[in-house]
Amino acid sequence: MHNLSQRRHIDTILSYGGHQSAPRRYAPIHELIGRSWKRCLSEYGLDPCQPRPARIVTQQTLREHQDSVDEFLNVARAGVEQLYAQVASLGYVLLLSDYRGITVQFLGDKRDERLHKAGLYLGADWNEQYAGTSAVGTCIQEQQALTCHRLDHFDSSHISLTCTAAPIKDPSGQLLAVLDISALNSSRTPESQNFALHLTQLYARLIEDVYFLRRYRHHLVFKCDQSRELVQVSGQLLFALDEQGEVLAANTAARDLLMQLNKIDLQKLSLPELLECQWQDILSINACHDGTRAFRVEGTQQTLYGTLIEPKSPTASRFFMAPSVTQQAEPVPALDRLCADDPAMRQTLSLAKRLRNKNVSLLILGETGTGKEVLAQAIHATSHRADSAFMAVNCAAIPDSLIESELFGYVPGAFTGGRAKGAKGIIQQANGGTLFLDEIGDMPLHLQTRLLRVLAEGQVLPLGAVTPIDLDIRVLAATHCNIQKLVAEGRFREDLFYRLNGATLTLPTLRARADKQYLIQALLQQINPNIRLRADAVSALLAYAWPGNIRQLANVLTFAEAISEAGEITVHHLPKEITTHQPERPVFSFPMQTPYELSQSDITDSYSQTSEQQILLNLLRQQRWNISAVAKQLSVSRPTVYRRIKKLNIVMPKDV
Numbered sequence: 183m184h185n186l187s188q189r190r191h192i193d194t195i196l197s198y199g200g201h202q203s204a205p206r207r208y209a210p211i212h213e214l215i216g217r218s219w220k221r222c223l224s225e226y227g228l229d230p231c232q233p234r235p236a237r238i239v240t241q242q243t244l245r246e247h248q249d250s251v252d253e254f255l256n257v258a259r260a261g262v263e264q265l266y267a268q269v270a271s272l273g274y275v276l277l278l279s280d281y282r283g284i285t286v287q288f289l290g291d292k293r294d295e296r297l298h299k300a301g302l303y304l305g306a307d308w309n310e311q312y313a314g315t316s317a318v319g320t321c322i323q324e325q326q327a328l329t330c331h332r333l334d335h336f337d338s339s340h341i342s343l344t345c346t347a348a349p350i351k352d353p354s355g356q357l358l359a360v361l362d363i364s365a366l367n368s369s370r371t372p373e374s375q376n377f378a379l380h381l382t383q384l385y386a387r388l389i390e391d392v393y394f395l396r397r398y399r400h401h402l403v404f405k406c407d408q409s410r411e412l413v414q415v416s417g418q419l420l421f422a423l424d425e426q427g428e429v430l431a432a433n434t435a436a437r438d439l440l441m442q443l444n445k446i447d448l449q450k451l452s453l454p455e456l457l458e459c460q461w462q463d464i465l466s467i468n469a470c471h472d473g474t475r476a477f478r479v480e481g482t483q484q485t486l487y488g489t490l491i492e493p494k495s496p497t498a499s500r501f502f503m504a505p506s507v508t509q510q511a512e513p514v515p516a517l518d519r520l521c522a523d524d525p526a527m528r529q530t531l532s533l534a535k536r537l538r539n540k541n542v543s544l545l546i547l548g549e550t551g552t553g554k555e556v557l558a559q560a561i562h563a564t565s566h567r568a569d570s571a572f573m574a575v576n577c578a579a580i581p582d583s584l585i586e587s588e589l590f591g592y593v594p595g596a597f598t599g600g601r602a603k604g605a606k607g608i609i610q611q612a613n614g615g616t617l618f619l620d621e622i623g624d625m626p627l628h629l630q631t632r633l634l635r636v637l638a639e640g641q642v643l644p645l646g647a648v649t650p651i652d653l654d655i656r657v658l659a660a661t662h663c664n665i666q667k668l669v670a671e672g673r674f675r676e677d678l679f680y681r682l683n684g685a686t687l688t689l690p691t692l693r694a695r696a697d698k699q700y701l702i703q704a705l706l707q708q709i710n711p712n713i714r715l716r717a718d719a720v721s722a723l724l725a726y727a728w729p730g731n732i733r734q735l736a737n738v739l740t741f742a743e744a745i746s747e748a749g750e751i752t753v754h755h756l757p758k759e760i761t762t763h764q765p766e767r768p769v770f771s772f773p774m775q776t777p778y779e780l781s782q783s784d785i786t787d788s789y790s791q792t793s794e795q796q797i798l799l800n801l802l803r804q805q806r807w808n809i810s811a812v813a814k815q816l817s818v819s820r821p822t823v824y825r826r827i828k829k830l831n832i833v834m835p836k837d838v
C-alpha cells in the first residue's frame with residue numbers, strides 16, 4: 183500500500199511520461215532527472231506503481247566487484263574517510279560504487295536497519311535499470327555530479343532520501359567509480375544540498391587525482407593551474423608525459439581544457455606544442471626559484487603556471503633529467519632583468535640573447551610603453567658594440583622639415599639656416615655602435631628611400647656632400663604599428679621592411695604579462711627602495727588593464743609614492759582610474775576563452791575623431807602645448823602625442 187505522498191509521486195512520474203494528463207508536481211523538474219525518469223519508463227520498463235525493495239548483491243558477487251577495483255579502493259581510502267568525517271555528524275552516510283552501480287565501500291552505521299532497508303549499504307545495487315532514478319545510477323548514466331533529492335527519485339520507496347553523487351574517472355577518461363553521500367531523511371530544500379554537491383565533487387576530484395598520480399608514478403607529471411600561488415598545493419590540471427613530452431594521460435580538468443581547444447585525441451599530443459614552448463622549458467621548471475614556470479596555452483591568451491612531479495623510480499627519472507647548467511640559456515643580466523617569468527618575454531629575450539652579437543637588423547614590435555626602447559638599449563649594452571654610441575631617433579617626434587638633416591647630417595652651406603660648420607647626422611654619430619630607429623612606421627616615404635640606400639650600401643651621404651661616408655652600424659627599429667599592413671597599403675617600402683626585419687622581437691602588453699608583480703616591484707625599487715606596497719594596492723594594480731603599459735605603471739607608482747604616508751602605499755594612494763576600474767578577472771574555471779584585447783589604437787580609434795580632437799586640444803591648451811606634460815597626463819609617449827596631433831589635424835601654434 184502506498185501512502186499519500188507516494189501516490190502523488192507516482193502520479194507525477196506517470197504524467198511526466200505522458201501516461202496521465204496533468205502533472206501533479208509543481209516544482210520544476212531538473213532536466214537531468216527528467217531524462218532519467220523517461221529512461222526508467224520507456225527504456226527499462228520500470229513501473230512506478232511497483233516499488234522495488236533495495237537489492238543487496240551476495241557476498242560472493244560483492245567480492246568480485248571489490249576485487250576488480252582493489253587498487254583503486256586502496257588509493258581512495260584516505261579521501262573517502264576524510265569526506266565521511268566531514269559529513270557524518272550531519273546525518274550522512276557514504277557510498278562508493280563501482281562503474282556498474284554496486285556499492286563496494288560503505289561508511290555509516292552498519293547496524294542501522296533503516297539504512298539497510300533503504301539500500302544505503304555495502305553491496306547495494308544502485309544501477310538505474312534496477313533502482314530507477316538515484317544519485318549513483320543517474321550519475322553513471324549522465325557522467326556528471328548531481329543531487330537526487332527526495333521526490334527526484336523514481337522509486338517511491340526512496341522519496342525520503344537525499345543523495346549526492348560525483349563521478350570519478352580513470353586517467354583515460356573512463357568512469358571508474360561514483361562517490362555518494364546520502365541521508366535517510368532530509369526535510370531541507372534541494373538548494374540546501376548545494377554545499378554537499380560541491381564537497382562531494384571536490385573529494386571525487388581529489389581521489390581521482392591521487393589515483394592518477396599513483397598510476398603515473400613512474401612518469402613525469404606536469405601539474406598546472408591558473409594561479410601561481412596555488413599550483414604547488416592544488417594544481418587542477420595533470421598531464422602524464424613520456425620522454426619526448428607527449429601526453430600519455432590527462433585528468434578530467436585537463437581533458438576539459440583540451441576539449442575547449444578541440445583536441446579530443448590525446449594520441450600524439452605534444453605538451454610543448456600545447457604550451458608554445460621548448461621541451462627544455464618544461465624539463466627545467468624545477469630549476470626556477472619557486473619550482474614554477476608560466477606558460478601560454480596555444481592560440482589563447484590564457485596563462486597556466488606549471489610545476490613538475492618527478493617520476494618516483496630512479497630508472498625513469500634518468501629520462502627526465504633537468505638540463506645541465508651548460509644546456510640552459512646563458513645568463514645575460516641586462517636582458518634577464520627585463521622580465522621574471524612570462525612566456526612571451528622568455529621567447530623574445532632568448533632570441534635577443536642569440537642575436538645580440540649578430541649583425542642582423544632587428545625589428546621590435548609592441549604597443550606603446552611596452553619597453554621597446556629599453557629592450558633596444560639592453561641589446562646594445564650586451565653586445566660587442568657596447569663601448570660605442572647608442573643613437574636613438576624618434577621618427578615621429580622630429581618635424582618632417584628637420585628629419586632629413588637630423589638623420590643624414592649636412593655639409594657647410596647645404597641649406598640656409600644650417601650651422602656654418604655643418605652637422606654630423608645621427609646615422610653618422612652611431613658609427614661603430616647601434617642606431618635605434620623608433621616609430622619607424624612614421625617615417626615619410628621619401629626618407630625611407632634614402633634610409634634604404636644607407637642600409638644597402640653601408641654609406642651615408644650628408645646633405646650637400648659629394649663623397650659618401652663609410653658606416654659600420656647595427657640597426658634596431660621599433661614600431662607600435664602593424665607594419666605589414668602599412669606595407670600592404672603602400673605606406674611603407676616593402677624592401678626597407680625586409681632590410682630592417684632580419685628578425686622580429688615582439689613585446690607583450692603589460693596586461694598580458696604573467697610577471698606583472700615582478701615589474702611592479704622592480705619599478706618601485708627604482709622609485710624608492712624603502713617604500714612598502716600593501717597587499718590591497720598590489721591586488722588593484724594586478725587587476726587593472728593598463729592601456730598605457732609599463733610607462734603608465736611607472737607613472738602610477740611615481741604618483742602613489744609621492745602621496746604615500748608612513749613609508750607605505752595602500753590602495754588609497756592609487757589614482758582613481760585604477761581603483762574604480764571593473765576588472766575582468768580570469769575566472770577560476772575552464773573553458774578558457776581568448777579575451778578580445780583592445781590595442782591602444784583600437785581604443786583611440788573607437789572614439790569619434792572630433793571628440794578626441796577636442797579632448798586632445800583642450801589638454802594641449804591646458805598644458806600650454808607642453809607635449810611632455812600632455813604625454814605624461816595621458817600615460818603615453820611623446821611620439822604618440824605627436825602622432826595623434828598629426829592624425830587629428832591639430833595645428834600647433836607657431837611659437838611652441
Ligand SMILES: Nc1ncnc2c1ncn2[C@@H]1O[C@H](COP(=O)(O)OP(=O)(O)OP(=O)(O)O)[C@@H](O)[C@H]1O
Pocket residue numbers: 519520521548549550551552553554555556557620662701704705732733736818819820821822
Ligand atoms: N622591463 C622593464 N623594467 C622596468 N621598466 C621598464 C621596462 N620596460 C620598460 N620600462 C619603462 O617603461 C617606460 C616605457 O618604456 P619604453 O620607452 O622603452 O617603451 P616603448 O615601447 O619604446 O614606448 P613608445 O612606443 O611609446 O616609444 C620607460 O619609462 C621604461 O623605463
